Amino acid sequence: MKYIPNTDNEKKGMLKEIGVSSFNELIKDIPENIRLKRALSIPGPFDEEEIKERVYLIAGKNVNFFSFKPLIGAGAYRHYIPEVIKAIVSREEFYTSYTPYQPEISQGNLQSMFELQTHLAKLTGMDVVVPSLYDGASAVAEAVLMAVRITHKNRIIVSSLVHPHYREVITTYTEPHDIEIIELPFDKGCTDFSDLKNQLNANTAAVVVQSPNFFGGIENIAAIASEIHDTGALLIHSIAESISLGLLTAPADMGVDIVAGESQSFGMDLNFGGPYNGYLATKTRFLRQLPGRIAGETVDKNGKRAFVMTMRAREQDIRREKATSNICSNHALNIVAANVYLSLLGKNGLYQVALLNTKAAHYLKRKFAETNNFEVFEYPFFNEFVVKSKIDISEVKNRLSRKSFIPPLRVDRFYKKCENYLLFTVTEIFKREELDKIIEILGVSR
Amino acid sequence: MKLIYEKSVEGRKGYFLREDPYKEISLKDCIPEYALSRTKKELPEVSEVDVVRHFTVLSKLNYGFDDGFYPLGSCTMKYNPKLNEHLALLDNFIYAHPCVDEDFVQGSLQIIYELNQYLSEITGMDQFTLSPAAGAHGELTGVLIMRKYFMDRGELRHKMLIPDSAHGTNPASAAMADFNVVEVKSNKRGGIDLVELHKLMDEDTVGLMLTNPNTVGLFDENIEEIAKVVHSKGGLLYYDGANLNALLGIARPGDAGFDIAHLNLHKTFSTPHGGGGPGAGPVGVKKHLVRYLPTPIVSYNGEKYFFEEVGEKSIGRLSAFFGNFSVLLKAYVWILSMGDEGLKETAKTSIINANYVMSKLKKFYKPVYDRFCMHECVLTGREYKKYGVKTLDIAKRLMDYGFHPPTIYFPHFEPYAEETIMIEPTESESKENIDLFIDTMIKIAEEIKAHPEIVKQAPHITPISRPDEVRAARNPTLIFKEINENR
Numbered sequence: 001m002k003y004i005p006n007t008d009n010e011k012k013g014m015l016k017e018i019g020v021s022s023f024n025e026l027i028k029d030i031p032e033n034i035r036l037k038r039a040l041s042i043p044g045p046f047d048e049e050e051i052k053e054r055v056y057l058i059a060g061k062n063v064n065f066f067s068f069k070p071l072i073g074a075g076a077y078r079h080y081i082p083e084v085i086k087a088i089v090s091r092e093e094f095y096t097s098y099t100p101y102q103p104e105i106s107q108g109n110l111q112s113m114f115e116l117q118t119h120l121a122k123l124t125g126m127d128v129v130v131p132s133l134y135d136g137a138s139a140v141a142e143a144v145l146m147a148v149r150i151t152h153k154n155r156i157i158v159s160s161l162v163h164p165h166y167r168e169v170i171t172t173y174t175e176p177h178d179i180e181i182i183e184l185p186f187d188k189g190c191t192d193f194s195d196l197k198n199q200l201n202a203n204t205a206a207v208v209v210q211s212p213n214f215f216g217g218i219e220n221i222a223a224i225a226s227e228i229h230d231t232g233a234l235l236i237h238s239i240a241e242s243i244s245l246g247l248l249t250a251p252a253d254m255g256v257d258i259v260a261g262e263s264q265s266f267g268m269d270l271n272f273g274g275p276y277n278g279y280l281a282t283k284t285r286f287l288r289q290l291p292g293r294i295a296g297e298t299v300d301k302n303g304k305r306a307f308v309m310t311m312r313a314r315e316q317d318i319r320r321e322k323a324t325s326n327i328c329s330n331h332a333l334n335i336v337a338a339n340v341y342l343s344l345l346g347k348n349g350l351y352q353v354a355l356l357n358t359k360a361a362h363y364l365k366r367k368f369a370e371t372n373n374f375e376v377f378e379y380p381f382f383n384e385f386v387v388k389s390k391i392d393i394s395e396v397k398n399r400l401s402r403k404s405f406i407p408p409l410r411v412d413r414f415y416k417k418c419e420n421y422l423l424f425t426v427t428e429i430f431k432r433e434e435l436d437k438i439i440e441i442l443g444v445s446r
Numbered sequence: 447m448k449l450i451y452e453k454s455v456e457g458r459k460g461y462f463l464r465e466d467p468y469k470e471i472s473l474k475d476c477i478p479e480y481a482l483s484r485t486k487k488e489l490p491e492v493s494e495v496d497v498v499r500h501f502t503v504l505s506k507l508n509y510g511f512d513d514g515f516y517p518l519g520s521c522t523m524k525y526n527p528k529l530n531e532h533l534a535l536l537d538n539f540i541y542a543h544p545c546v547d548e549d550f551v552q553g554s555l556q557i558i559y560e561l562n563q564y565l566s567e568i569t570g571m572d573q574f575t576l577s578p579a580a581g582a583h584g585e586l587t588g589v590l591i592m593r594k595y596f597m598d599r600g601e602l603r604h605k606m607l608i609p610d611s612a613h614g615t616n617p618a619s620a621a622m623a624d625f626n627v628v629e630v631k632s633n634k635r636g637g638i639d640l641v642e643l644h645k646l647m648d649e650d651t652v653g654l655m656l657t658n659p660n661t662v663g664l665f666d667e668n669i670e671e672i673a674k675v676v677h678s679k680g681g682l683l684y685y686d687g688a689n690l691n692a693l694l695g696i697a698r699p700g701d702a703g704f705d706i707a708h709l710n711l712h713k714t715f716s717t718p719h720g721g722g723g724p725g726a727g728p729v730g731v732k733k734h735l736v737r738y739l740p741t742p743i744v745s746y747n748g749e750k751y752f753f754e755e756v757g758e759k760s761i762g763r764l765s766a767f768f769g770n771f772s773v774l775l776k777a778y779v780w781i782l783s784m785g786d787e788g789l790k791e792t793a794k795t796s797i798i799n800a801n802y803v804m805s806k807l808k809k810f811y812k813p814v815y816d817r818f819c820m821h822e823c824v825l826t827g828r829e830y831k832k833y834g835v836k837t838l839d840i841a842k843r844l845m846d847y848g849f850h851p852p853t854i855y856f857p858h859f860e861p862y863a864e865e866t867i868m869i870e871p872t873e874s875e876s877k878e879n880i881d882l883f884i885d886t887m888i889k890i891a892e893e894i895k896a897h898p899e900i901v902k903q904a905p906h907i908t909p910i911s912r913p914d915e916v917r918a919a920r921n922p923t924l925i926f927k928e929i930n931e932n933r
Contacts, residue, residue, distance in 0.1 A: 001784075001787070001788050001791045002783050002784065002788060003524075003525050003527060003716070003783070003784075003788075003873070003874065004788075004791055004792065004795050004873045004874070005874070005875070005876035005877075006795060006798075006799075006873075006876060006877055010877045011794075011795065011798050013877075014798050014799075014802045014877065015798060017802065017805060017806070018798070018801045018802055018805045018818075019805065020818075023794055023797070023798065025818070026797055026798070026801055026818045027665070027696065027797065027818075027820070028818070029664065029665040029666075029667040029817075029818075029820075030665050030667075030693075030696065030697050031667065031669065031670055033670060034669065034670065034697050034698075034701050034702040035696065035697050036570075036695060036696060036697055036698055036701065039695075039786040039787075040567055040568060040695055040786040040789060041567055041786075042564045042567055042568065042781060042785065042786060042789075043782060043785065044781065044782045044783060044784060044785030044786075044788070045782075045783060045784055045785030045787055045788045046782050046783065046785070048529055048783075051529065051533075051779060051782050051783060052529070052533070054782065055533045055536070055775075055779060056536070058553045058556050058557060059536045059538040059539055059553050060538065060553065061552040061553035061556060062538040062539070062542055062550065062551050062552065062553040062554055063538075063550045063551075064537075064538065065537060065538050065540075065541035065542050065543070065550075066537040066538070066541050068541075068550075070543050070546075072543055072545055072546065074545050075545075075766055075767075076543055076544050076545065076766075076767065078541065078543070082461060082494075084460075084494060084497060084498055086535075087498070088498070088501045088502075088505070090531065091501075091502070091505045092510045092511070092512040092513070093505035093506060093507075093508040093509070093510045093512075093513070094505055094508065094510070094720070094721055095510070095526070095531075095718045095720050095721070096510035096511035096512050096526050096718050096719070097508045097509060097510040097511070097719065097720075097721045098516065098518055098521060098523060098719050098721070098722070098850070099719070099721065099722035099723075100721065100722065102509075102841075102845070102850065102851055103910070103913050104842070104845055104905050104908040104909070104910055104911065104912065104913075105507075105508065105509035105845055105850065105905075105908055105909070106507075106508055106509070106721075107447070107504070107507035107508070107909050107910060108504040108505050108506070108507040108508035108721075109508055109721040109722070111447065111449070111504055111507070112501075112504060114449070114924075114925070114926070115449055115450055115451075115926070117924060117925050118449070118451065118925040118926040119489060121925040122487050122488050122489060123487050123489075127924075127925070128922075128924050128925070129924070129925065132722075132723070134579035134580065134583060134724075134765065135579070135765055135766045135767075136766055137763075137765060137766035138579070138583075138764075138765065138766075163766070165763060165765075165766045165767070166766060168762055168763035169762075169763050169764065169765065169766065171762055171763075172590065172740070172761060172762035172763055172764060173622075175590075175761075175762070176590070176593060176622070176623045176624040177624055218477065218478070218481045220478075220480060220481070222480060223480075245487065246486075246487065247473075247477065247482065247483060248477070248481050248482065248483055249480070249481055249482065249483045249484075250483060250487070262766070269540035269541070269772075270540065270541055270542060270543050270544065271539065271540055271542070271770075271771050271772045272539065272542040272543070272544050272551065272554045272767070272768065272771040273544030273765070273766065273767025273768045273769070273771055274544075274579065274724070274765065274766075274767055274768070274769055274770040274771055274772075274773075275579065275723075275724035275770040275771075275772065275773060276766070287922070287924075293722065294924060295924070296918040296919070296922050296923055296924050297918070297923040297924075297926075298913050298914045298915065298917045298918035298923075299913070299914055299917070300910040300911040300912060300913045300914070301903075301911040301912050301913075301914075302911055304910055304911070305447070306910045306913035306914075307913075308913045308915050308918050310915070310918040310919050310922060310924075311919060311922060312919070313919075315614075316582070316614040316615050316617075316618035317613075317614040317615075317856070318614070319614075319618075320614045320617040320618060320627070321617035321618055321620060321621040321627040322621070323614070323618045323621075325618065325622070326582045326585060326586060326615050326618035326619040326621070326622050327580070327582055327583075328580065328581065328582045328613075328614075328615050329579075329580035329581060329582065329712065329719075329722055329723040329724070329725045330580070330722055330723045330724075331579070331720075331723045331724040332720050332721040332722030332723045332724070333718075333720030333721055333723065333724060334720075334723075334724065335721075336501070336721070339450075339501075340497060340501055342489055343450045343460070343489070343490055343492060343497050343500070343501075344460040344461050344492075344494065344497045345460065345461045345489070346454075346458075346459065346460055346461065346489045346490055346491045346492060347486050347487065347488060347489045347490070347491050348459060348486065348491065349459065349460065349461035349463065350487065350489060351486045351487070352461075352463045352466075353463060355466065355473065356463065356466065358473065358476050358477065359466065359468040359471045359473070359476065360468065362468075362471055362475075362476045363468050363471060366471075380476075380477060380478050380481065382477075397547070406543060406546055406550070409545055428463065431467075432467045432468070
């Protein structure tokens with residue numbers, strides 16, 4: 001049988017050595033009543049070539065995504081992924097290994113965790129980092145639970161421009177815990193903080209702001225930090241597009257207490273939504289409330305540098321119901337991907353990618369402003385921006401897909417009142433000529 | 447080994463990007479001053495060659511399944527087929543954006559839809575959600591469904607029963623749904639103590655989370671009675687699928703009275719562990735719970751696959767998008783490779799292999815329960831304590847012989863399971879590798895008697911010797927700081 005080395009003869013011999021005459025003697029504990037007495041109704045077994053043909057055929061039912069460049073982002077970004085990353089993460093030592101509970105034979109994973117922790121600390125200005133949670137949504141939900149534990153308060157104020165799916169996940173995670181969630185409205189492309197002062201009270205655990213926000217808008221986080229801290233609440237900064245950190249002020253320098261990020265942009269494929277990789281970054285004083293695995297440096301018996309998983313007393317396998325979270329498996333292989341990506345791009349590369357994203361997106365927006373088909377809005381943004389279309393939305397979709405572009409996101413999918421608004425995302429994968437072509441396609445009246 | 451930061455050389459580049467084609471646009475006009483970082487972030491500056499060498503050397507400090515025997519009990523470290531990896535990297539899949547219209551992604555949706563059907567058939571459940579990203583994420587989904595079910599019935603229940611042998615994630619997940627965890631003791635045969643279960647199960651109890659085969663590698667023979675007790679008080683029975691490998695094609699949790707089940711595709715369904723993830727933790731439910739599943743699910747109308755919202759009773763959303771698609775795809779491919787015949791053979795072989803290990807080692811390492819086991823056996827290192835050798839030392843010594851150690855100190859519950867060594871050979875291991883492992887375990891037992899120091903100081907030939915974990919926790923160094931920054 002495929003993937004099972006032992007032959008029938010060998011199995012027979014082993015049964016004999018175990019001291020039974022048939023396999024059935026080994027499974028006597030399974031009551032007859034609940035045994036399955038028929039074949040499972042599933043296809044296969046197929047040989048390798050048959051499977052390839054089948055799956056290629058299914059893959060062919062998707063559009064040819066490689067040549068369809070996406071003008072859609074909304075929490076999942078297509079950036080260029082250098083070949084080095086795939087070459088490294090497809091090494092069996094990384095992808096077939098287990099969680100590094102045995103540090104003597106897991107230094108590769110452990111050092112890689114430690115290095116990504118350092119990269120993310122440099123990008124966010126924070127002291128401590130959890131390098132992997134499932135995704136940006138679970139990261140921000142965990143950050144909210146963490147803030148509730150730290151402050152012993154239960155009111156959370158969330159910007160309505162935090163990714164709508166992230167907000168849904170916050171709701172799912174907090175629902176059992178008597179946590180009150182208040183939403184702040186938005187004005188144009190940024191959160192309207194004018195009511196924040198009134199909403200903040202002595203029972204507020206945290207304010208959650210995403211920047212760049214769901215509309216790509218850059219929030220003036222520093223401006224709200226002190227009024228939040230004055231009430232004893234924490235400031236949580238959600239980041240869906242972490243490439244922005246190559247250009248934007250480190251969250252710690254803006255008064256942020258907890259960064260809850262998504263690192264998909266650091267070398268991870270779109271993959272129809274996953275696996276991506278969430279992370280948390282915070283101050284040392286909140287270390288013991290962090291969920292998930294953290295690597296730390298130490299020495300071995302001979303004084304040689306070594307890395308281990310540390311601060312383990314927070315985790316479920318030790319603390320059971322008193323753990324800071326139930327998380328066990330995280331997205332470890334994507335730690336390696338993000339580490340390789342950030343190491344390779346380095347100080348200058350990440351800056352350049354972030355710069356090109358910003359400029360390309362602003363270039364397209366300015367061009368839209370020159371056409372009669374779109375209304376544009378003035379707000380600071382990174383690589384995504386909202387426009388109001390004067391042509392029919394389905395017409396926009398058709399024109400773009402005919403020329404092999406994935407159309408932008410319809411904003412009314414999430415914000416019902418925003419009919420005819422489109423969220424355009426432009427990353428470095430677009431050449432200037434392609435952006436000109438998009439204007440040509442959408443700028444004409446027919 | 448040096449960190450990538452210690453290899454940094456000012457001005458060195460590993461990534462080349464075309465020149466800025468938008469010279470006419472000034473950055474200051476795009477981003478307000480308050481948001482613009484004054485300096486570039488201090489990432490390392492290294493070349494592509496530096497990076498490739500660095501990570502290649504790092505990889506060699508790791509031990510993967512392809513390097514050798516990986517008998518980690520409860521983790522099901524089976525072979526990760528290369529075919530699966532190849533198919534999960536097809537352009538049409540990896541470049542698929544999660545927010546596009548359904549007509550762009552009919553292929554991806556078909557995979558999700560069909561995998562849902564296969565998993566339902568294999569487990570006897572009625573409908574799955576494939577969005578949970580890991581086993582514990584699946585557990586969270588499951589306990590939230592249980593919570594919603596009772597809320598919907600207008601009942602307030604507070605207790606969750608969890609066996610003392612359960613994985614730590616079970617109580618931790620129950621706590622995330624704000625349930626009070628009540629531990630159920632194991633009996634002297636290794637199953638749930640029925641007398642105690644009768645006593646504990648009441649109308650304030652949500653249900654029981656059960657791993658079966660359980661973490662001592664035994665199938666709970668009283669499963670029908672357990673289900674009856676839980677259901678008689680209106681409770682729900684939750685199946686932790688960590689050990690489903692032993693049951694494939696033989697018995698189905700759905701037929702044994704379970705109402706909810708999570709699976710670990712990175713255990714039973716051959717997808718790689720990736721050094722700790724990403725996996726996938728789909729959750730299946732019986733008909734009466736379908737309306738509480740997380741949203742959305744994929745449906746098919748005979749022509750087209752499409753997303754369907756679950757409705758107002760849904761527990762809501764668990765992930766930013768639809769879960770770990772590439773992991774789901776690998777599991778899908780594995781099921782096609784195995785078919786009914788292969789799944790049955792998987793279970794059967796894994797059970798034979800584990801019993802073979804136990805029968806050969808039980809003279810040297812006393813089993814926690816001396817009965818036939820399922821896909822894993824749990825032995826103990828108790829009798830070597832008198833030589834000053836702990837189970838930990840035995841595990842460490844195995845590394846010197848080229849093996850990944852088994853799971854140790856889990857499960858742990860008194861008086862039965864202490865100093866445990868949990869061995870799961872899976873179906874992937876050949877008889878000669880298993881024999882080599884058995885011989886090595888026996889050899890270590892002899893070493894302990896003759897030269898205990900060798901075992902106590904092990905490992906000797908790994909990239910590092912035992913690290914000082916106390917120092918790591920007492921004096922946490924969690925990021926790299928250049929010396930001058932430390933001052």
